Amino acid sequence: MLVKTFGSAVFGVNALTITIEVSIGGGNRYHIVGLPDNAIKESLRRVESAIQSAGLKMPRQKIVINLAPADIRKEGSAYDLPIAIAILAASGQIESREIDQFFIMGELSLDGGLQPIKGALPISIQARSAGFKGFILPKDNSREAAIVSELQVFGMSNLSEVISFFNGSQEFDPVKVNTRDEFFSNVNSYAHDFSDVKGQENIKRALEIAAAGGHNLILIGPPGAGKTMLAKRLPTILPPLNLQEALETTKIHSVAGKLSASDALMTERPYRSPHHTISDMALVGGGANPQPGEISLAHNGVLFLDELPEFKRSVLEVMRQPLEDREVTISRSRLSVIYPASFMLIASMNPCPCGFYNHPDKECTCGPGVVQKYLSKISGPLLDRIDLHVEVTPVNFNELTSSVESEKSEKIRSRVIKAREIQDIRFSGHPDLHYNAQMSPNMVRNICIISDAGQVLIKRAMEKLGLSARAYDRILKVSRTIADLEGSSEISLEHLAEAIHYRSLDRNSWAG
Template identity: 55%
Template sequence: LCGATPLTPATPEGYDEDGVWLGPDMADVRGQSEARRAMEIAAAGGHNLIMIGSPGTGKSMLAKRLPGILPPLTYEEALETSAIYSVAGLLRGGTGLIKQRPFRSPHHSVSSTAIVGGGSVPRPGEVSLAHNGVLFLDELPEFARDTLEVLRQPLEDGKVTVSRVHGTASYPCRFMLVAAMNPCKCGYLGHPTRECTCTPSAVDAYRRRISGPLLDRIDLHVEALPVEYDDLASEQGGESSADVRARVMAARALQRERYKALPGVRCNAQLPSGALRRYCRMTPAAEKILRSAFERLGYSARAYDRILRVARTVADLDGSEILDTAHLSETLQYRTLDRKFGM
């Protein structure tokens, strides 16, 4: 700074968006066709997902492979993610920008402060460390009730503001929430071969640990069924992450082009409510199906918006600009757990 020693300019390096996923592959997953399809839809539109099933059905295995089918981080997303990790003191020196989408999986004993951020000196929490990536909550009902409830505002706003004596800080937190849970405390309610040992009241108490408002913010509800022996013993694995990722990236490309006039909207999950009618046009038959489901199942206004966003993603994967009956029918089957599990 005093001119005593000349500074050597840094050598600029280009950013390669075609990052290769180095994590586990979807080809390792056997069976679970419905859960795999739900994960593809979630990745294509940036939607939240919950999987319900008995122990050993592969819920955690599927969730850990979700980042591998998401599109690579863009340069702007890599900057945002790297900045958050730098503020948190988690960015290793000499590694450059973060190129892999974050995957955060906190233990169910985590506090609400660790989830949203805070401390005497405000720092990012798990929701911000999962920005542009995935926040996976395994054994969802085991989390403290207040810890789960603080997720509601970050899921809606995409940012969290932490106020402390030493100052106020706002951190971005646009993440995909992926959760997994058992159908009951023992885990075997509805299992084809194992008997459930829970009483009806215990089952009800276990499920009610998850509030309706939180479940309402989760777009896709899917059951992970026990894997058949033939699927486990088959020498042929499932479809690879690369193949699924290609379809996801094609759907995301359609969304980027469609929403280029909407600032801050990168995927269907971020589509504002006021723009749904413009971008989610339906055929008369599809609208009739949605009206019938809405009146019969008593969905909330928030659920209505999320159904349209997911249907928009299903149509994008199908290459259709108009939402048809097949798109609405498939979307509605991912909301049946609202009623089936009494949440």
């Protein structure tokens, strides 16, 4: 007897329908075809043990399992459950009338328990778009899958429950998640706040500009100056995720298997802070079975690279293209996948190996040329792609012990949101543009118009600092953001001067 069940394979952040065909006939061998990987080839041992644990029998006949389309490689253990259900239906041990109306995915334990899978959300979206009635999957993944409307999602704990569902011997209620309630109930919940930071008003101003325009930023300062503390609070002043951004972000984390059983929809902007020993592949994504990297996990959020010069140069250089294109393409001989990577890069670094170059109180012990050598670990092309270079100085004792309450993140965020609203109107005719940092060079020329006096100012700055054409564009974008924060339709000399001030590492004299 031939029975078909349906599952899915995830490529990038999208899913494809996979048909699991099982035929039982004369003979006594098991065969799995259709480009399965080793995890799928081993599945029959898990399936046999799980079926026996459920009180049923594994057929002692020839079983042929085909995963179609046969020219696409299938990976992972999530096909255990659809294979088991198809074998039981083909051997007449369970009812098979409604099996073809459901997507079925899940990894089986030897005792029949269901283990969580990766990519439940994109698979759920594919099930709905393909016209299936429902989706049966492990209970730990049910909440993330249930945010897809117009699809019945059933979270199961073990194989016995799935068998009871299809036999009709037990009633199960579909998992319900109110997407909008889930989204709006947690959209403003953050553990950190800018009011925790004493002093550093100039740094807070730079972070506000970066948040308002989506600009990349680097903080340069001695140890203990508060660089990491400030960076951790940046997501609290970014505009809240909208529903579309939340779905995009949740899909990526679902594919990477980063969502817990209690998560349904990501409502906070992601903040990723990988260690400087990270590899190229772990940062941008890839592997034999391509997975999203840290830059994609930071999509719609913040990627914080602490101690930037300590990262391998090759790791930093692979970020250059994603910083421009806001996506990364992973190409292999058999497939090519695209992961979104629209993130804000926030980096921090010491000014020199000892950490005290330009320190107001402590003396730098680095020898001649050491500071410049340390800074040269970061390439010029990468620095060009960072809009704001900000020097962080230590907080003095009076500021640290002051009883004056610092400005809360909520107040700063309100100004950032107003500036973003201006940009939404500006880019209303460009669906892929949302903030100033995304402007193309041609748009910069048309939108960031400056006066003759402004042209003279920026010309002198470029000649004195030796700025590149890309840095020129960055200055104009940042000045446009500063004007937006003030609600000004024109870029004034003050806006330009402040934007030029945020190019510390471009100064020829900075490192002596």
